[in-house]
Amino acid sequence: MRIGTAKQSYAADQALFDSATQRTWVLVLVLALIAFPFVADPYWLYLACLVAINIASATGLNILTGYTGLVSLGQAAFMGIGAYTVAVLEQRLGTPAILNLLIGGTVAMLGGVLVGIPSLRVKGLYLAIATIAASFIVHFLFANLGVTGGTAGLSVPPAKIFGVALDTSFRIYWLVVPVTALMLLGAANLFRTRIGRAFIAIRDRDISAEVLGIPLLRYKLLSFALSSFYAGVAGGLWAYFFRVVTPESFPLQMSIFFLAAIIVGGMGTILGAILGATFMTMVPEFLKLVVGWTSLGADSLQYVAPIRIIVFGVLIVGFLVFEPHGLAEMWRRVRRFFHLWPFKH
Amino acid sequence: MFSPSVSNAARWLRRLALPVALAACVSSAFAQAPAKEDIVIGASVPMSGVFAFAGIGIHAGLGDYVKWANEQGGIDGRKLRYVPEDTAYKVDVSVAAFKKITSQNNVNLYYGDSTGFSKTINAEIDRGGNILMSGASFASELNDPKKYPNQFMLGPDYTEMFGILLRHIAKETPKAKVAFVYSDTEFGRDPIATSREAAKKLGLDVAVEIMTAPGSVDVSTEIIKLRRANPDYTIFHGYVLAPIPEFVSQGKKMGLKSRYMGTFWTMDNSTVMQMGEDAQGFMGVMPYRYYYDTEGKSPMLDQIRKMRPEYQSTGYMQGFLGGMLFAEAAKRTLAAGKPLTGPNLKSALTSLKDFDTGGLIGVPITIKGNSIPVGRIYQADVKQKRMVPASDWIVLE
Numbered sequence: 184m185r186i187g188t189a190k191q192s193y194a195a196d197q198a199l200f201d202s203a204t205q206r207t208w209v210l211v212l213v214l215a216l217i218a219f220p221f222v223a224d225p226y227w228l229y230l231a232c233l234v235a236i237n238i239a240s241a242t243g244l245n246i247l248t249g250y251t252g253l254v255s256l257g258q259a260a261f262m263g264i265g266a267y268t269v270a271v272l273e274q275r276l277g278t279p280a281i282l283n284l285l286i287g288g289t290v291a292m293l294g295g296v297l298v299g300i301p302s303l304r305v306k307g308l309y310l311a312i313a314t315i316a317a318s319f320i321v322h323f324l325f326a327n328l329g330v331t332g333g334t335a336g337l338s339v340p341p342a343k344i345f346g347v348a349l350d351t352s353f354r355i356y357w358l359v360v361p362v363t364a365l366m367l368l369g370a371a372n373l374f375r376t377r378i379g380r381a382f383i384a385i386r387d388r389d390i391s392a393e394v395l396g397i398p399l400l401r402y403k404l405l406s407f408a409l410s411s412f413y414a415g416v417a418g419g420l421w422a423y424f425f426r427v428v429t430p431e432s433f434p435l436q437m438s439i440f441f442l443a444a445i446i447v448g449g450m451g452t453i454l455g456a457i458l459g460a461t462f463m464t465m466v467p468e469f470l471k472l473v474v475g476w477t478s479l480g481a482d483s484l485q486y487v488a489p490i491r492i493i494v495f496g497v498l499i500v501g502f503l504v505f506e507p508h509g510l511a512e513m514w515r516r517v518r519r520f521f522h523l524w525p526f527k528h
Numbered sequence: 529m530f531s532p533s534v535s536n537a538a539r540w541l542r543r544l545a546l547p548v549a550l551a552a553c554v555s556s557a558f559a560q561a562p563a564k565e566d567i568v569i570g571a572s573v574p575m576s577g578v579f580a581f582a583g584i585g586i587h588a589g590l591g592d593y594v595k596w597a598n599e600q601g602g603i604d605g606r607k608l609r610y611v612p613e614d615t616a617y618k619v620d621v622s623v624a625a626f627k628k629i630t631s632q633n634n635v636n637l638y639y640g641d642s643t644g645f646s647k648t649i650n651a652e653i654d655r656g657g658n659i660l661m662s663g664a665s666f667a668s669e670l671n672d673p674k675k676y677p678n679q680f681m682l683g684p685d686y687t688e689m690f691g692i693l694l695r696h697i698a699k700e701t702p703k704a705k706v707a708f709v710y711s712d713t714e715f716g717r718d719p720i721a722t723s724r725e726a727a728k729k730l731g732l733d734v735a736v737e738i739m740t741a742p743g744s745v746d747v748s749t750e751i752i753k754l755r756r757a758n759p760d761y762t763i764f765h766g767y768v769l770a771p772i773p774e775f776v777s778q779g780k781k782m783g784l785k786s787r788y789m790g791t792f793w794t795m796d797n798s799t800v801m802q803m804g805e806d807a808q809g810f811m812g813v814m815p816y817r818y819y820y821d822t823e824g825k826s827p828m829l830d831q832i833r834k835m836r837p838e839y840q841s842t843g844y845m846q847g848f849l850g851g852m853l854f855a856e857a858a859k860r861t862l863a864a865g866k867p868l869t870g871p872n873l874k875s876a877l878t879s880l881k882d883f884d885t886g887g888l889i890g891v892p893i894t895i896k897g898n899s900i901p902v903g904r905i906y907q908a909d910v911k912q913k914r915m916v917p918a919s920d921w922i923v924l925e
Contacts, residue, residue, distance in 0.1 A: 226624065484573075484613075489575075
């Protein structure tokens, strides 16, 4: 049982990882992430990168929806903006990958600010519809602008770091995972600042926040900007990872995927975006593995495939009904159990 | 000095030594005889999701061909092994399936489920150099051996499908007025620009081009446009079914004399017959023969009918042909004494000249570029509930 954590300074009180146990586990996680590519086969490496990209984008959406309370169904479109920007820069100018990712994030951020303008007037479902409309406009631009390659899209040359082409899952892992980790760290720190707390105040009651002196438009736009920056960078990573960007790469369904990820994971927590994106990406694959273990063979595939999707749907509904605070809350309960053990309360 | 029991044991050991050594030699000789490795066909197949209707057929076709080929003794004494994964027609899931299958098996041939996947995985296929790939996509972009050297498609590309339709139109009704109706997707837009030019060359007049949302239902304004243009032929592309029935039904009500045509994914017998009475006379291009087609000699179709007594979709035919061409490429590569690499398999495949598919396609086939530019115009006969031939086989040069 952990009896308490004595904080003897303000710095200790404000630390991101506030206990020695937590710091140890974070270190273990970092070491595991470093060791992972050396032991995993290409399939697991691929999934790890995909999960990391989805975590980055879900974290961005969580800033906007989970922390600021602004519902958006445009996350995939912002990812698309980032992906196309990176693709064009890489193809035409061959600028360094990290710079491309930053520019991709920045262009998506500008798009986000534009889309966020109506957010002062409309909220909830109305804002969601406005973001859907924006994503249709963005999709139209992707399909019709000359620079985006029309409906055929663009092929993306591999990212290069110090002259090494990141053209395998093993190599791209060293770009995707560190960038995602940095973005997570940034998001976690954001909510320890005045800006992050303003976002939370707006989410909890925007009129009260305004009375407290928080300029709503500025902070709402800032939230949109940050969220779309995250989406843009995630989109850029996506472009480097899949190496082809087409208008159909970022459908509305993808935005729903991210919204579902943060709801299942737990809105308004960094861990929620991580767990939600991991859950949404990995469970369908895990269910496939389970089907594989049952060794029903290739013939059974056509009967089992729809059942897998039904099970996935039931799992999501189950989470929403039995744990509306998401996987992050379940994780917190598990931690609390170990903190209090052997006592119940 | 040894005790009697120990010396007894030593005697027994000496007696056993010779037969044990002999047995070990024989067994090691057997163990060293290299077991012939399976030829692995991996597949990303959409068994769920929007494209499952086709994926189920493709899966059955590929699986059946592998089963049949193994019953015939495999290829050069090597068995074919089919390793499929469901993708739900999503590119990221399809890539995951590819990674999973290729990391667990020594894959030689791969079937992909979409244009997106074919484009995405191309760089990896080229880098690995061990796989020849085909799939469900007929995208014109893939018909480029320079850009996609280790891929091929199982029929004509979409531009070639339009080419076959336009050639038929030009022959049947010279200087006809044609309408192109297509979906606002990569699939829909694919052949439009090139076919506009092809129509001009054939002396046809493209009276109107109408783009709709994929699968849209309310197309009343587009139908008015079509009526205004009053085309002799209307070619639909980029759809499976909707909004084709709506166009055909309302067009008929408005007294339009246009003949309606579709491309591969619309042309399964069951899909066309879903239009009901309006299907009568609906035409389209089909690179494969239909399941029930008994015209001429067709041993493979007979074999399919023996294996599966009930109707099999055109997706099934595509899967079966895929298996057949994969096997033929492997057979020719091994016969030439070359290893089963992507480039070797591809050059074996492109060496096919006038290859007999056993009746799956009505004429001998030759791979040109990355495609098989051949097809036939079929039209719906609602009374028979069948697609019946409306032209001879058309081979594009």
